[in-house]
Amino acid sequence: MEISQTTINDVPVVSVSGRIDAATSRDLETVLNDLIEQNQSMIVLDLGGVEYVSSVGLRVMLAALKKVKPKKGDLLLVSMQPFVKEVFEITGFTRLFAIFPGQAEALLHAKSH
């Protein structure tokens, strides 16, 4: 798994590629926690390069969402591949997250938030 970070219009954008599994989810957790500790509550997570996510990865995203929600923030998910989207649907996670087709839509949403 690879994680890269950038900031667009003051919104942190975290892009992940590869597999979010039992081995790699901790790295994502660290990146998201670091941003939240830096008082970033509106975060875009680009999953465009992610082909696989297990429940361990879902828990990391849910934990981050639970931390930013009370701060009027959000974890905006973008560019999900079909298998990842299906895993979100099976687990009911599509109802928990704001999901966007691409970064542009998520950033527009973040701006209007």
Place this chain on the structure above:
Amino acid sequence: MQEITAQEIIVPAKKDQIPVVTEFVEALMNSRGFDPQKTLEVMLAVEEACTNVALYAYAGKDGNQEGLMRIAAGIAHGKHRGMKLTIEDWGIPFDPTKHIKPISDAGAEERPIGGLGIHLIKSYVDDIKYKHIDGKNVLTLIKYE
């Protein structure tokens, strides 16, 4: 269903060993020409089963946290070709098929963290069976091609 090929690995029942297991499954399925999508689905089911073992099987059992898990993968031949995965541990008896709860409707704040794995296993394999034999938890997953 006739099983003519089986390979197995035994690893410590720890989360950091799960990629070893999923890579074992992936390599076997790739070498036998399974569809990459089906391979990912089986890998996910196996990862979820092994995550449960790593988290719960040996928790508090005689203070022993150093248990093992054994994963056997076989290509099942017959009317339909498929993968048969057997996940075994020597931990606390636990039947995951009896712990399938409906997915919570709760929002993010109240959403319980557990119980997702078994839903994913159920969704991505065609058959799931649990037995407790000779002090072992034996979970068998079958996925047809």
